[in-house]
Amino acid sequence: MKGEAFRIERRRFAEGGFCSRIHWRQGMWLVLAFFGSLAVAYAQSEPQPASPSAIRTLVLWLPFILKGFGLNLLMSFIAMAVATLFGVGLGLLQISRSRLLRMPAWLVTHLFRNSPWLVILFVIMFLMPFEIRLPGGGTIIIPDWVKATFAFSLPVMANISEIVRGAINSIPKGQWDSAESLAFSRGQTLRWIILPQCIRRAIPPWMNWYALLALATPMASILGVREAVGNAQAAMEAAGARPEFLIPFYLFLLCLFFAYIYPIALLTRKLERKYVFAN
Known part of the structure; x- marks a missing residue:
């Protein structure tokens, strides 16, 4: 009876999660809405004399923006x-028996879990040195994107730490006792x-955090x-910073990130349902 109730709760969890409610048709409609809005913006724009339209400017600067998107992925x-x-x-x-390690x-974990990402970004960007001087007299320049990457990590x-702790604690205690009876060490x-x-158990939330x-x-x-x-803003400034x-x-940036993140959300949903129903 308890096992059946446990399976019902897991089924409700799988059906109630955000990723579980995502359907590919929703993504299709969102993409159509994005490009529809793009077309409306193009129709409402008023190109200045001897100046390219907004869409033509976007196409011209597309490689530059995609290069910046590559840095996002890196x-x-x-x-x-x-x-x-x-x-x-x-x-x-966190699951150590030693209080000196656990606390x-x-x-x-809780310091970084409950701190705003933007605040962490500012703190790391201004606390980390701009360059490291080597004993031989040389210097190593630390790029801003390296410092930002460390700040985002x-x-x-901290959240992956909680995922690991929760996943370990979710394993029934009987498995620990059985292993101990077989002379396994901790x-x-x-x-x-x-x-x-x-x-x-940790893969679906791990993928969710990668998407975030x-x-x-x-x-x-x-x-x-x-x-x-940043590259899109630089491109707009170089093209004259026109409001249109x-x-x-x-909207192109929205489509770009959506096209990358949405398949990850679908795969997360698939793995989540697979692993939930397998237990």
């Missing part, structure tokens, strides 16, 4: 790798029995990082 990949590496370690420290890990690291139990089960991280990277443009939004450029350029 920042998201590196930040997610760093966040995953340190987040897993932080999550394991600092808990403090770091911190809140994601480390062996964690490595060979508990963590393999946690991986598939990728969507957060345009905040780096506030501090001068030339990613997609705003809607086409920013």
Whole structure:
């Protein structure tokens, strides 16, 4: 009876999650709405004499904007790798039996989980040095996008720490007891029995946090990082900063990020339903 109730609750969870309610038709309508709005903006724009239209200007600067979008992706990949590496370690420290290890890990996790991303970005950008001087006399310049990438990794690291802690604690205690009865040490139990089960439970929320991280990277443009939004703003300024450029350029950025994030949301939903119903 308890097992049936548990399966019902998991089914409700799978049907009630945000990613579970996303359907590909919704994405299609959103894309059509974006491009429809783009067409309306083009129709309402009034090109100045001897000046290209907003759409033609967008096409002209498209490679420059896509180059900035490539930096967005690079920042998201590196930040997610760093966040995953340190987040897993932080999550394991949170379940440590030693209070001296567990409490600092808990403090770091909740500090970065409950701090605004923009505040963390400003703090890291201004606290990290602009260059590192080597003993031999040389210097290493630290680009702004590297500092921004590190800043974005911190809140994601804290949330991955909570994902790891929650996934480990969700494993029934009987599995720990069974492993102990077979003379497994705590480390062996964690490595060979508990963590393999946690991986598939952690993948959907891990993908959700990657999607949020990728969507957060345009905040780096506030501090001068030339990613997609920064390059789009530079392109509009170079083309004359005409007001009718705003809607086409920013709607294109919306479409660009949506086209990248939406498939991740669909895959997250698929994996979430697969793993929820498999348990």
